[in-house]
Amino acid sequence: MGTRFRFVARRIVIGLIQLIGLVLAVFFLIRLMPADPAARLVGMNASPEALAAARHSLGLDRPIAIQLAGYLGFLGEPGLLQGNLGKSWSSGAPIVTEIKQTLPITLELITLSFTGAFLVAFPIGTLCATRPGGWADKGTFVFSLFAGSQPEFWWGVLFIYIFFYLLNVAPPPLGRLDPLGSPPAVVTGFITIDSLLAWNFVALADGLHHLMLPVATKVFVLSGPMIKMIRQNMVRALGSDYILYAESCGLPPRMIARYALRNSLAPALTLIGVLYGYVLGGAVLIETIFSLGGIGQYSVGAVLNFDYPAIQGVVLVITAVSLVVYLALDIAQVLLDPRVAG
Amino acid sequence: MSPTAALRRKAAAYPTLAVGVIIVTIVLLITLTSPWLAPFPPMSATPDVEAPPPDLIDVPGLLARAILGRLDKPVHWFGTDASGLDIFSRVLTAPRTDLVIAISANAISMVSGTLIGLLCGFYRGWLSELVMRISDLLQSFPVLISGMILVTLAGRNAGNIILALGLLYTPIYVRLARVETLSQRSRGYVEASRAIGLREIAIAARHVLPNALAPSLIQASVMVGFGILMTAGLSFVGAGVRPPTPEWGLMIAGGVDDMIQGVWWPSVFPGVAISLTVFGFASLGNGLERVYAR
Numbered sequence: 210m211g212t213r214f215r216f217v218a219r220r221i222v223i224g225l226i227q228l229i230g231l232v233l234a235v236f237f238l239i240r241l242m243p244a245d246p247a248a249r250l251v252g253m254n255a256s257p258e259a260l261a262a263a264r265h266s267l268g269l270d271r272p273i274a275i276q277l278a279g280y281l282g283f284l285g286e287p288g289l290l291q292g293n294l295g296k297s298w299s300s301g302a303p304i305v306t307e308i309k310q311t312l313p314i315t316l317e318l319i320t321l322s323f324t325g326a327f328l329v330a331f332p333i334g335t336l337c338a339t340r341p342g343g344w345a346d347k348g349t350f351v352f353s354l355f356a357g358s359q360p361e362f363w364w365g366v367l368f369i370y371i372f373f374y375l376l377n378v379a380p381p382p383l384g385r386l387d388p389l390g391s392p393p394a395v396v397t398g399f400i401t402i403d404s405l406l407a408w409n410f411v412a413l414a415d416g417l418h419h420l421m422l423p424v425a426t427k428v429f430v431l432s433g434p435m436i437k438m439i440r441q442n443m444v445r446a447l448g449s450d451y452i453l454y455a456e457s458c459g460l461p462p463r464m465i466a467r468y469a470l471r472n473s474l475a476p477a478l479t480l481i482g483v484l485y486g487y488v489l490g491g492a493v494l495i496e497t498i499f500s501l502g503g504i505g506q507y508s509v510g511a512v513l514n515f516d517y518p519a520i521q522g523v524v525l526v527i528t529a530v531s532l533v534v535y536l537a538l539d540i541a542q543v544l545l546d547p548r549v550a551g
Numbered sequence: 552m553s554p555t556a557a558l559r560r561k562a563a564a565y566p567t568l569a570v571g572v573i574i575v576t577i578v579l580l581i582t583l584t585s586p587w588l589a590p591f592p593p594m595s596a597t598p599d600v601e602a603p604p605p606d607l608i609d610v611p612g613l614l615a616r617a618i619l620g621r622l623d624k625p626v627h628w629f630g631t632d633a634s635g636l637d638i639f640s641r642v643l644t645a646p647r648t649d650l651v652i653a654i655s656a657n658a659i660s661m662v663s664g665t666l667i668g669l670l671c672g673f674y675r676g677w678l679s680e681l682v683m684r685i686s687d688l689l690q691s692f693p694v695l696i697s698g699m700i701l702v703t704l705a706g707r708n709a710g711n712i713i714l715a716l717g718l719l720y721t722p723i724y725v726r727l728a729r730v731e732t733l734s735q736r737s738r739g740y741v742e743a744s745r746a747i748g749l750r751e752i753a754i755a756a757r758h759v760l761p762n763a764l765a766p767s768l769i770q771a772s773v774m775v776g777f778g779i780l781m782t783a784g785l786s787f788v789g790a791g792v793r794p795p796t797p798e799w800g801l802m803i804a805g806g807v808d809d810m811i812q813g814v815w816w817p818s819v820f821p822g823v824a825i826s827l828t829v830f831g832f833a834s835l836g837n838g839l840e841r842v843y844a845r
Contacts, residue, residue, distance in 0.1 A: 227687075231688060238700075243706060244703070244704040354833055357833065358830050358832070358834075359826060360784065360822075360825055362783075362803065363818075363822040367819070369807075370811075370815055370819075374812070486692065486693045487693070489696075490693035490694055493696060494787060494788065508699070509699065509788045509789070512703045512704075512790060513703060513790065515704065523696070524696075524700075531691065
């Protein structure tokens with residue numbers, strides 16, 4: 210237990226250092242860039258006085274060290290250290306509130322997409338591994354090479370054309386819920402969970418219906434690399450010595466498959482870690498196409514409006530979430546295979 | 552064995568390599584010759600707005616007349632978009648933005664990344680440890696979001712996209728070159744070079760570098776595909792090159808509203824073009840990997 214604990218503790222410390230480093234780097238980086246948020250705020254034909262006033266109200270006329278102190282919360286007003294991310298320069302709303310609304314939508318999308326992709330990729334990858342080089346394996350290989358290289362925004366648009374316009378089985382790509390329906394009361398922010406809590410099955414069905422195409426798009430793109438890695442892990446596991454031993458002991462195939470499965474599970478966890486950043490980046494595109502209003506779409510708005518506090522908030526939250534994800538994966542990995550911590 | 556037969560045998564042994572080489576060659580040829588292939592100027596509107604592409608039945612006849620030079624007026628092969636721009640000409644011109652950005656960005660990151668990786672692998676110490684941690688940090692964040700922030704705040708133009716992608720892709724090459732250098736430096740030829748009195752820097756540059764380059768070159772093929780996806784993705788969300796630049800992502804984005812109403816051609820043709828192109832680069836990368844692994 211001692212080594213395991215030390216391993217996890219080390220990961221937490223490294224992660225926190227990375228988080229702090231990234232927050233500071235982003236803070237300075239966006240201020241070094243030639244963009245002028247004050248000019249964006251007052252428009253093109255503003256007087257120099259209006260520009261100066263805007264610059265003052267955003268606090269951009271202060272020295273950068275003072276700005277940082279204010280952001281961190283050393284100047285009296287609550288800042289990062291008090292858990293306050295500031296107010297959005299474009300909407301005026303507290304960024305914590307805006308992120309609380311948008312983050313669950315993205316997490317819901319990502320979780321469902323990962324689950325869906327895994328449910329698709331796992332049987333296919335396993336099937337291919339049982340007969341490497343067979344026709345099913347070759348066909349799947351071409352598919353996974355193709356799917357893994359594809360632009361998801363293009364497939365999202367194509368799916369909208371096919372399933373909304375031509376077949377009319379999907380809702381229009383205009384948000385997370387039907388605007389005429391009654392949304393469930395916000396408890397967790399996850400629409401699926403909230404509608405279950407409210408016993409509101411109409412909203413649940415509507416919410417899932419609206420997620421159908423976004424999730425299908427992500428599953429398509431994600432399944433490519435996932436199938437490839439699951440297949441490799443399975444092939445490796447099936448070719449290993451302990452499987453040979455199990456076979457020579459005369460164990461039934463079903464039991465052997467179970468042993469192989471358990472041992473290929475640990476690499477599958479790594480896979481989630483590897484693909485996670487890629488999926489989050491892709492969420493930006495998918496949320497934009499389907500107007501889902503998640504944190505990806507929010508970050509597009511923040512960047513295009515030169516909304517520095519919102520950009521900082523988004524970077525901080527996304528990094529923190531991935532930190533938690535990686536940590537959870539590390540812990541699961543150690544539990545599955547204690548050799549990792551050694 | 553004749554050269555064509557040898558080529559055919561090679562293509563049969565490495566089908567992904569063959570597919571990749573064919574697609575990438577076609578795309579490169581189109582990129583080079585698009586000013587002569589495009590029947591309309593890609594950035595100026597024609598009077599035909601949202602004109603559909605010709606019916607499939609008419610295509611062979613029109614094509615024959617086009618080749619013989621007997622067309623009364625140039626055909627909109629892929630139709631026109633909501634502003635009356637010719638989609639065929641724009642699809643052909645787009646790789647001059649997408650491909651050029653992707654290749655230039657990868658050239659920058661490959662040169663700098665390989666150099667840094669080589670040095671970090673050859674001279675290990677606190678500095679190389681720090682460099683690795685920084686490149687970890689760069690890699691841990693979703694590339695599309697960091698690209699969006701860098702490009703938008705630096706100014707949305709092709710040059711800045713190249714610089715941003717060049718910076719964001721560097722860690723990938725640093726890692727590859729470092730790992731390969733670490734495995735190469737313990738081999739016999741390095742020892743032998745030391746024994747005959749070569750200086751460390753000379754060993755690194757003259758002997759280790761060429762041997763450590765292969766994985767980076769293979770990766771570069773895949774990364775050019777990713778670079779195209781990034782360039783298109785950035786402009787798709789409005790954080791890349793500005794309209795009316797002919798660029799696949801912009802064209803797909805511009806056609807989304809039409810597509811919901813059944814006007815499919817403004818998005819579909821650039822979509823198919825980008826889809827095939829990135830598949831070509833992925834396939835080429837896979838083929839090279841197989842040849843190298845043998």
